[in-house]
Amino acid sequence: MTSVTQLTPEQWELTVKPDGHRGFDYKAGQFVWLNVGHNPFSIKENPFSICSAPASGSELSFMIRELGDFTRTIGQIKPGTGAYLDGPYGNLSVQGRTEPGIAFIAGGVGLAPLLSMLRQLRLSDDSRKVRVLYGNRVIEQIAYRDELNAGDVVYVLSEPPKAWPGEVGLIDAALLDRVFSETEFSEWLFVMCGPRGMMDGVEDHLIKRGTPSHRILSERFNYD
Numbered sequence: 001m002t003s004v005t006q007l008t009p010e011q012w013e014l015t016v017k018p019d020g021h022r023g024f025d026y027k028a029g030q031f032v033w034l035n036v037g038h039n040p041f042s043i044k045e046n047p048f049s050i051c052s053a054p055a056s057g058s059e060l061s062f063m064i065r066e067l068g069d070f071t072r073t074i075g076q077i078k079p080g081t082g083a084y085l086d087g088p089y090g091n092l093s094v095q096g097r098t099e100p101g102i103a104f105i106a107g108g109v110g111l112a113p114l115l116s117m118l119r120q121l122r123l124s125d126d127s128r129k130v131r132v133l134y135g136n137r138v139i140e141q142i143a144y145r146d147e148l149n150a151g152d153v154v155y156v157l158s159e160p161p162k163a164w165p166g167e168v169g170l171i172d173a174a175l176l177d178r179v180f181s182e183t184e185f186s187e188w189l190f191v192m193c194g195p196r197g198m199m200d201g202v203e204d205h206l207i208k209r210g211t212p213s214h215r216i217l218s219e220r221f222n223y224d
Helices: 071-076 108-123 173-179 182-187 196-208
Strands: 003-008 011-016 031-036 046-049 060-065 083-089 101-107 129-136 152-157 189-193 216-218
Touching: 003 071, 011 071, 046 060, 046 108, 060 071, 060 108, 101 108, 101 182, 101 196, 108 129, 108 189, 129 173, 152 173, 173 196, 189 196, 196 216
Parallel strands: 101 129, 101 189, 129 152, 189 216
Antiparallel strands: 003 011, 011 060, 031 046, 031 083
């Protein structure tokens, strides 16, 4: 473990580097089972999406929200603590896709795998249009804001502060219709990760607006 950084009041970034080996190959958007502070054969491991990009080097970073028994202790982990990774796993990837634009739709900590893909696209000098929709409950939950502001990003808060300049409410059909054009609905690739209700609603509306199912990518799993 090389660093433990607090991103928001309840979200952390953990970064690990290989010890005695070169690391492993993975695709942006994949996840691993992470075991921190236990022997490599321990069953005490948790699945987390990698939020760093393959092109950034051998270090791996994870965006983790305090939700379960393990994640509530993230802030107590000290740099230098041993960690074991099992993976990578998952098929959420934009590698090899040729659509003219990509929409990343994230709810809360679901930003993690999408951030990995966004970073990889930027490091690869991909010139396609990319738009990020990022929903949270309150402004204090927004992570990586400076980095996201470097591109086309739409922030959505269900409980915004006064004079909030962004979108208010949920990532729903009405918001999608305001943000995307008919051409974008039909031609872009849509990649999402977040609460099940959000993803179900978004997917249903995309199909209604003519987005082919093969241009809708999502991954559904529980964080601890």
